[in-house]
Amino acid sequence: MTSIVPPSTVASPTNSTSRQPIVLAGRGWTLPPGYIHLGVAKEIAPTLHDFGVDPDPVIREAGLDPRLFDDGTNVIPHAALGRLLTLSVACTTCPHFGLLVGQRATILSLGMVGRLMQHSETLGDAMRALVSNLSIQNRGAVPSLTISGDIALFAFSVYQPEAESADQISDGSIAVAVNAIRALRGSDWRPSEVLLPRFAPVDPEPYRRHFRAPVRFNQETASIVFPAHDLDLRIAGADPMMRSLLEERILQLKSAQGSEFSDDIRRLLRTRLTSNHCSADDIAHLLTMHRRTLSRRLKGGGMGYRAITNEIRFEIARQLLQDTQVPLAQIAAALGYSEASAFTRAFRRWSGQTPTTWRDEGHHE
Structure with missing residues (x-):
């Protein structure tokens, strides 16, 4: 193969x-x-x-x-x-x-x-x-x-x-x-x-x-x-x-590749963050591990679950603010915030600007 x-x-x-x-x-x-x-x-x-x-x-x-x-x-x-x-x-x-x-x-x-x-x-x-x-x-x-x-x-x-x-x-x-x-x-x-x-x-x-x-x-x-x-x-x-051979080869590649645990979590969060099934307990359950094990493995890589979640939230927010006209309230709701004001406070913490200012200034590198 x-x-x-x-x-x-x-x-x-x-x-x-x-x-x-x-x-x-x-x-x-x-x-x-x-x-x-x-x-x-x-x-x-x-x-x-x-x-x-x-x-x-x-x-x-x-x-x-x-x-x-x-x-x-x-x-x-x-x-x-x-x-x-x-x-x-x-x-x-x-x-x-x-x-x-x-x-x-x-x-x-x-x-x-x-x-x-x-x-x-x-x-x-x-x-x-x-x-x-x-x-x-x-x-x-x-x-x-x-x-x-x-x-x-x-x-x-x-x-x-x-x-x-x-x-x-x-x-x-x-x-x-x-x-x-x-x-x-x-x-x-x-x-x-x-x-x-x-x-x-x-x-x-x-x-x-x-x-x-x-x-x-x-x-x-x-x-x-x-x-x-x-x-x-x-x-x-x-x-x-052929299917069987390819599946075997892909499995070998995945095993050889290994993975950074935090990267696996990012991948999971990116698809689940907007569906309200992304608490640390949800992700731990998905990975069939205890919540404390999840926290310990992430801390071993230098980042906690909350920090990674906020990193992904910030990434989704930036993409939607930069590339779309989706309203702030809708972005806030998609990211799991009960109010747009809570999203605005979080975004200001991440970027030093409000989402409105960030969008108006057109951050198109």
């Missing part, structure tokens, strides 16, 4: 003063928190080419070596992806650049997880495989799948602190998720609707054209809404032996 994945190259974060790209080789497939396999992001270079822009100088300005983009299994910091998308939007003046990147990507852009999806028994199994295993490809964002009655909701959330271009990352991630479902169900598949946590664009047509469904902007999360019964649809050509 080792032949499935070529050895990868890992780009380290660069010194921000020199912006010289640094490349480290030989870390194999272990993926530290805050890093991603290029995967979908590999499509940034050809998308820049489509606009007549030479991608190499843009990639270098983001602190990366352009040679990394030769292979989707190479690894970069999630923060560098955000910087690169910010620069790409600026030099193309295209506000939906992330959508175009996601449009170009395929189910195989999701690497081994995409292959596992292809060999899953049903669409539901494929989506659950994506949710359960994306962490071997991406330690900067987290997917989730929830079913409510006859509606299924696939959501994608950025959870790395101070991520730039979270709106572009969300656009691209939802775009490739729809491509992946179409690869499994047929190119005529369309969601019931798509929700995006970004300002409504001047021209929404590129979104409608790709998703072929109603698109709602200024939403709290990036989500694909579709009928739950679609999850029962069987996938043609799925090979049970």
